[in-house]
Amino acid sequence: MNNKKVQVWLPLLFSLTMIAGMYLGYKMRDNMPGKSFFYTEKRRPVQEIMDLIQNKYVDDVKIDALADTAITAMLNKLDPHSVFIPAEKLDGINEDLAGKFYGIGVEFNIYNDTINVINVLKDGPSFKAGMQTGDKFLKVEDSTVAGNKIDGDRIRKLLRGDKGSKVDIVFLRGTEQKKVTVTRDAIPLYSLDASYMIGNGVGYIKLNKFSQQTYHEFMDALLELKKQGLQKLILDLRDNGGGILDEAVEIADEFLPGDKLITYTEGKHVAKKEYRCRREGQFEKGALVVLANEGTASASEVLIGALQDWDRATVIGRRSFGKGLVQEQFELSDNSALRLTIARYYTPVGRSIQRSYTNGEKAYYDEISNRFHDGETQSADSVKNDKSKVYKTPGGKTVYGGGGITPDYFVALDTSGFSISTAKLYAKNVPANFAYQFYLQNTASLKNYKSPADFIKNFAFTEDNWKSFTTTAAKDSISIDTVSVKEKADIINRIKSSIARQVWRTEGMVEVLNTDDNTIKKAIEVLQ
Numbered sequence: 001m002n003n004k005k006v007q008v009w010l011p012l013l014f015s016l017t018m019i020a021g022m023y024l025g026y027k028m029r030d031n032m033p034g035k036s037f038f039y040t041e042k043r044r045p046v047q048e049i050m051d052l053i054q055n056k057y058v059d060d061v062k063i064d065a066l067a068d069t070a071i072t073a074m075l076n077k078l079d080p081h082s083v084f085i086p087a088e089k090l091d092g093i094n095e096d097l098a099g100k101f102y103g104i105g106v107e108f109n110i111y112n113d114t115i116n117v118i119n120v121l122k123d124g125p126s127f128k129a130g131m132q133t134g135d136k137f138l139k140v141e142d143s144t145v146a147g148n149k150i151d152g153d154r155i156r157k158l159l160r161g162d163k164g165s166k167v168d169i170v171f172l173r174g175t176e177q178k179k180v181t182v183t184r185d186a187i188p189l190y191s192l193d194a195s196y197m198i199g200n201g202v203g204y205i206k207l208n209k210f211s212q213q214t215y216h217e218f219m220d221a222l223l224e225l226k227k228q229g230l231q232k233l234i235l236d237l238r239d240n241g242g243g244i245l246d247e248a249v250e251i252a253d254e255f256l257p258g259d260k261l262i263t264y265t266e267g268k269h270v271a272k273k274e275y276r277c278r279r280e281g282q283f284e285k286g287a288l289v290v291l292a293n294e295g296t297a298s299a300s301e302v303l304i305g306a307l308q309d310w311d312r313a314t315v316i317g318r319r320s321f322g323k324g325l326v327q328e329q330f331e332l333s334d335n336s337a338l339r340l341t342i343a344r345y346y347t348p349v350g351r352s353i354q355r356s357y358t359n360g361e362k363a364y365y366d367e368i369s370n371r372f373h374d375g376e377t378q379s380a381d382s383v384k385n386d387k388s389k390v391y392k393t394p395g396g397k398t399v400y401g402g403g404g405i406t407p408d409y410f411v412a413l414d415t416s417g418f419s420i421s422t423a424k425l426y427a428k429n430v431p432a433n434f435a436y437q438f439y440l441q442n443t444a445s446l447k448n449y450k451s452p453a454d455f456i457k458n459f460a461f462t463e464d465n466w467k468s469f470t471t472t473a474a475k476d477s478i479s480i481d482t483v484s485v486k487e488k489a490d491i492i493n494r495i496k497s498s499i500a501r502q503v504w505r506t507e508g509m510v511e512v513l514n515t516d517d518n519t520i521k522k523a524i525e526v527l528q
Contacts, residue, residue, distance in 0.1 A: 215250040
C-alpha cells in the first residue's frame with residue numbers, strides 16, 4: 001500500500017524539485033560568471049538597427065562593412081588612438097610589431113609599370129635563389145605582374161606567404177628571361193636604421209620604431225660601438241612613432257642607474273603599474289643626446305621623458321607628438337581586432353604629455369600640421385607649452401606636461417632648399433629613381449668603396465652627373481635649371497644618400513644624409 005502511494009506522488013515530487021531548481025538558478029544568475037543559461041541580456045539598439053537594415057532595407061547592403069563603420073564611429077567618440085583594425089589589415093600591423101614577416105626578401109619599386117628589384121636581402125630566400133638587384137618581375141605563379149598597372153599592395157600579397165611555402169617567379173635580367181622557385185622564410189623588419197661612429201668618441205644610433213626585436217637590435221649596436229671606443233652617444237628618435245612600451249623601458253634601463261622609476265601607467269580599470277630599472281646599464285655614465293621632432297611619439301616619448309626627467313640626456317630638436325595613452329589590442333571573433341586605450345602613462349616626475357583631444361580627431365591631428373604653418377617649427381619662441389602643467393626635474397630644470405616633450409635645444413626645420421620644383425622632385429621620387437639607375441650603370445666602381453664613410457669622403461657627383469639628372473627630371477616635366485645653390489646641394493645629397501642606400505641599405509642612406517643635417521651638427525656641438 002505504501003509503495004503505491006509513493007508511486008502516485010513521485011512524479012509530483014520530481015516536478016516540484018525541478019521547479020525549485022529552476023527558481024534557484026534564476027535567482028542565482030546575477031552571481032554567476034557570464035550570467036549564462038537562463039539569463040538573456042537586453043538587446044542594444046545598435047544590434048536592433050543592424051538587424052532591421054539587414055532584413056528590411058530597400059537595397060542589398062554589405063552588412064560587415066556597415067558594422068565596421070559603426071564601430072569606427074563609436075571609437076571616434078573616445079580618443080584618437082582607440083582604433084578598430086579590420087581582419088585584412090591585422091596581419092600587416094602584427095608583423096610590424098613582431099619585427100618580421102614571411103616572404104622572399106627583396107625590396108622593389110615600380111618603374112614604368114614594371115616591378116624592379118632594388119635590393120636583395122643578403123642570405124635571404126631570393127639571394128639563395130640567385131636573384132639580383134636590377135631584375136624585373138614578369139610573372140609570380142600564374143599572375144602576370146608586368147605592364148598591367150599592378151600596385152604595391154597586390155605584389156606584396158603575391159610574394160608573401162607561410163614559412164616554407166614556395167613561389168615560382170619569372171623575371172627579366174637584361175634581355176634574358178629567367179625562372180626561379182623561392183622558398184619563403186622569415187624576413188626581418190628592422191627597427192634600427194643605422195649605428196656608426198661619427199668620430200672623436202661620438203657614436204650614433206637611429207631607431208625607427210619599437211618592435212619585439214628593438215631592444216635586441218639596440219644592444220647589439222651599442223655593444224659594437226663600445227668596442228669601437230664609444231664615449232658619447234646620439235640616440236636619434238626623430239619620426240619614431242613608438243610601438244611596444246616594454247622595449248622602450250628596457251632601453252631606458254641601459255641609461256639609468258639604480259632602481260629609478262622609468263614610467264608608470266594608470267587607468268580607470270587598470271591598477272597603477274610602475275616600470276623601474278632592474279639592472280646595471282651598459283651606458284649609464286657617458287654623455288647622451290636624444291633627437292626628437294613632431295613625429296616622435298608614444299614609446300619614444302616614454303624613453304625621452306624618463307631621460308629628461310632624470311637629467312640623464314640633453315634633448316635636441318623640436319617638440320614631440322604628445323601621445324601619453326596606452327593601448328591594449330583585443331582579438332575579435334571575426335579575426336579583426338580592437339586596439340583600446342586602457343591607461344595613461346606618466347613620466348618619472350608625474351607629467352602626462354598627452355595633448356588634448358576634446359575637439360575631435362581631426363583637430364587633434366591638424367595640430368601637428370599647424371605647427372608648420374604657425375611658426376613653431378621655425379622658432380623656439382613659438383613652441384606652445386602648456387604653462388598650467390609645469391614640473392621640475394631633480395636638477396632644477398623646468399619641464400612641461402600636456403603637449404609632448406619640449407627639447408632642451410631647439411633646432412628649426414630647414415626649409416631654405418625646398419621650392420615647388422624640389423617638392424615635385426621628391427613627390428615623384430625622382431632622386432631615388434635616378435640613383436637606382438646610376439647604381440645599375442656603375443655597380444662595379446661603387447663596390448670599390450669600403451664603407452659609407454669612405455663613400456662620403458671620396459665619391460664625387462660631377463657636373464655631367466647633374467646634367468644627366470636634370471634631363472631625367474625634365475622627362476617628368478620638372479625643370480630644375482634655375483634652382484638655388486642651396487637647393488642643388490640638397491638634391492645632390494639626396495641622390496648620394498640614395499646611391500649609398502643601394503650599396504649599404506638604410507645605414508648608408510642615413511649616414512650620408514647626416515652629413516648635412518643641422519640637428520646632428522647641433523648634437524655634436526653640444527657633446528663637444
